[in-house]
Amino acid sequence: MQGALRLTALDRAARRAGLAPGLTLADARARVPGLAVLDHDPAADAAFLEVVADDCDRWTPLVALDMPEGVPDGLILDITGCAHLFGGEAALRMRLLAHLQRHGVSARAVIAGTPDAARALARSGQGGVVPPGGEAQAVAGLPVARLGVNAQIVTGLSRAGLKTIGDLAARPGTPLAARFGADLLTRLARTLGREDVRLVPRRPLPECIAERRFAEPIARTADIEATLALLVDDLALMLESRGEGGRAFEACFFRTDGAVRRLKIETARPLRDGVALARLWRERIEALADPLDPGFGFDLVRLGVMRAEKLTPAQVSLDGRAVEEEEVAALIDRLSVRLGRERVLRFLQRDTHDPDRASALVPADGASLPALPPPPEAPARPLTLFDPPQPVEALAEVPDGAPLRFRWRRVVHEVARAEGPERLAPEWWRQPEAAPTRDYYRVENREGRRFWLFRAGLYEREAQAEAGPPRWFLHGLFP
Amino acid sequence: MDTIRDVAALRQMLAGLEAARLPGVEQSFCLGAAGPEAGGVRLARGALHEVQAAASADMPAATGFALALALRAARPGTAGERRPLLWVRQDMAEAEFGRLDAPGLTALGLDPARLILVRARDGAEALRAAGDAVCCAGLGALIIEIWGTPKALDLTATRRLALRAAASGVTSFLLHGAPQPAATAVATRWRVAPAASTPLAGDAPGAPSFCATLLRHRGGEGGRPVEGGDWKLEWDHAACTFRDLDPLSRTVVPVPAGRPDRAAAPEARRGTVVALRRTG
Structure with missing residues (x-):
């Protein structure tokens, strides 16, 4: 058994030739000498399924991966409320299959009242639309293995003479649950269409969406921008009627060849102004490092609001202060969109003595945080900090004298004035391995340049430490 | 529609009244130190000023x-006072x-919550971001830090x-x-080098x-040209003002070119010869 090569998946021609998954390669070659074989690559299969799933977003935003054995092996689309857009369920199914066929994907599709019923039918090689309420009848003839229960239960059921789902459905539930577990009953109920189950979509669902489909795909940047401007107007109306403004937006561009490109923007304040939004999108598209590649054109552009917040029309104060704040927020939005959120920042101060952690930078378009009151009599701190501190060679009195001379970036600095040490111990409750205590000195050289130096480690502890003698670092520069 | 127009007119009128009286709408600001003040150095608001380091290490x-x-x-x-500062940094x-x-930043007198920091990858990106920011009248000031040329x-x-700065x-x-x-x-160009500070107690910087x-x-003021000069200044963050570092060593204040040279008058008299007759 070990080491044998086996078939895992087959196309239609191979099935017709009588091969089946699980057959060893040697047997298969014996039966069909001209068999073309490729290595099984589950990762590539999963990646391809993701691409198909992306493309299927064009039918409904609610697409989930079907994972019967923990491996993605099919797609489930919730088309509730979408079918009428494509001319009914049967028409939607035909269009979807034709679309996949055009891209060389052969698929089976079943539309049924519950995902489990549709899955059981599709995996049995059937297709079509199950009329509402007809699930029990449609699945009655399928073998029990299609319920997706494990092999032990299937064997147990077949020993009891229960071969099909119809047989199971005719039995009273309680003895089955007692013998095979409640899971079997749940699966049965779902497959028979008696109980529905919520899908877990692959992507977060937008709060509201606007989209444009094109019979003739669009490819020019001007057309794309004009389309976005139209969609933005649609969204603005929707948001206004809800009394909300969007904080995060996502645009999806569906290419005719199935590739999907998604762009996101986030704003500093709830926004529903069509002009401002259109400008942000223009900026976003201009700032793309890899431009929007239309290929043979986009046939669907969708714009969704991923996160919305309450937005009440603001009263403009007489002195125009509200206007100023709006202007600054709009500027932050524009710069964030163009440069990226991680490049437009605000300071976040932390209540700690550790200079490395005392301040952090957070995106400026996030929620503003309450500022810490400055501690009274704060010790002097440099304007700029090096992260990590830069090693210097220093000459200093032992054990804790200020440096007399140090060399940084190949320049020797003679110290004229110095203040210190300011002894800062590491935050031991954060770092399990003890970092050395730092003695900080504020020094000024002969030219008047001011530096913040520290010695990592103390001379009196040198004997215990195996790290060697204390070393000097430059941590910051004063103006 | 009428109400909107009335409010707009009222706002304009208030702005006109305020312009004359409020200190906040001064068209220029001074450094606050006596040396540059005597030289008539005032920096225009709503203008672009340049600060260059004397050497790269400065x-x-x-x-x-x-x-x-x-x-x-x-x-x-x-x-x-309450407007944010924007700093574009390469x-x-x-x-x-x-x-x-x-x-x-706190040590220099700026509340860090007031600062918006924009990181730019290169000079062109920094200038483009600055070009957008300078149009935003809601900013208190804008600093554009460019690396190299x-x-x-x-x-x-x-x-x-x-x-754009003048417009906004x-x-x-x-x-x-x-x-x-x-x-x-x-509008102005400054070259800045560090100066040895006045030591605090214990010979601290x-x-x-x-x-x-x-x-x-x-x-x-009034379009008069201002002579250049150099001053040693120190920054007092609590009072938000510059001070003369060492009043004795500062350079002689040059005379503004638009005025008659008053100092020249006694100079001219010094050269006259007075004849004195020796007596006895």
């Missing part, structure tokens, strides 16, 4: 000086001189920034470390001190 001093000027422009008691500056730190930093770019009223500071920069259209040279001034 960039920390130039940075501190530019921030101090920005704080002067939006100091308490003026209209820009990544190279951060690599070379470290990242800006909130406690250090990017091609994009030329007369046209700085002229555009200056015009945002006082902007162009900060760079290049000793020979391209021609720029700026004192307040931030600068040796600031005014290289160019396009005209002071």
Whole structure:
């Protein structure tokens, strides 16, 4: 058994030739000498399924991966409320299959009242639309293995003479649950269409969406921008009627060849102004490092609001202060969109003595945080900090004298004035391995340049430490 | 519609009344130190000013000086008091001189919550971001920190920034470390080097001190030309003002060119010969 090569998946021609998954390669070659074989690559299969799933977003935003054995092996689309857009369920199914066929994907599709019923039918090689309420009848003839229960239960059921789902459905539930577990009953109920189950979509669902489909795909940047401007107007109306403004937006561009490109923007304040939004999108598209590649054109552009917040029309104060704040927020939005959120920042101060952690930078378009009151009599701190501190060679009195001379970036600095040490111990409750205590000195050289130096480690502890003698670092520069 | 027009008219009227009286709408600001004050050095609001480091290693001093000027422009008691400051910084500056730190900003007198930091990958991106920011009247001041001499930093770019600053009223500071920069259209140009500070008790380094040279001034009050000069200044963050570091060593204040040379009059008399007859 070990080491044998086996078939895992087959196309239609191979099935017709009588091969089946699980057959060893040697047997298969014996039966069909001209068999073309490729290595099984589950990762590539999963990646391809993701691409198909992306493309299927064009039918409904609610697409989930079907994972019967923990491996993605099919797609489930919730088309509730979408079918009428494509001319009914049967028409939607035909269009979807034709679309996949055009891209060389052969698929089976079943539309049924519950995902489990549709899955059981599709995996049995059937297709079509199950009329509402007809699930029990449609699945009655399928073998029990299609319920997706494990092999032990299937064997147990077949020993009891229960071969099909119809047989199971005719039995009273309680003895089955007692013998095979409640899971079997749940699966049965779902497959028979008696109980529905919520899908877990692959992507977060937008709060509201606007989209444009094109019979003739669009490819020019001007057309794309004009389309976005139209969609933005649609969204603005929707948001206004809800009394909300969007904080995060996502645009999806569906290419005719199935590739999907998604762009996101986030704003500093709830926004529903069509002009401002259109400008942000223009900026976003201009700032793309890899431009929007239309290929043979986009046939669907969708714009969704991923996160919305309450937005009440603001009263403009007489002195125009509200206007100023709006202007600054709009500027932050524009710069964030163009440069990226991680490049437009605000300071976040932390209540700690550790200079490395005392301040952090957070995106400026996030929620503003309450500022810490400055501690009274704060010790002097440099304007700029090096992260990590830069090693210097220093000459200093032992054990804790200020440096007399140090060399940084190949320049020797003679110290004229110095203040210190300011002894800062590491935050031991954060770092399990003890970092050395730092003695900080504020020094000024002969030219008047001011530096913040520290010695990592103390001379009196040198004997215990195996790290060697204390070393000097430059941590910051004063103006 | 009428109400909107009435409110607009009222707002305009109030702005007109305020313009004359409120200190916040002054068209220019001074450094606050006696030396430059005597030279008639005032910096225009809503203009582009340039601060360059005397040497590349003096960039920390130039940075501190530019921030101090920005704080002067939006100091308490003026209209820009509560407005945020925007600092466009190139990544190279951060690599070379470290990242800006909130406690250090506090030490210079700026509430870090007021600062918006924009990181730009290169000079062109920094100038483009600055071009957007300078149009935003809601900013108290704008600092543009450029590394080296990017091609994009030329007369046209700085002229555009200056015009936009004049339109929006945002006082902007162009900060760079290049000793020979391209021609720029700026209202004032300063060259900054660090100065030895007045020591505190125990011979500790004192307040931030600068040796600031005014290289160019396009005209002071009433369009009078202002002579350049250099001053040793220190920054008092609590009072948000510069002070003369060492009043004795400062240079002689040059006479404004637009006025008659008063000092020249006694000089002329000194040369006359007075005949005295010896007696006895």
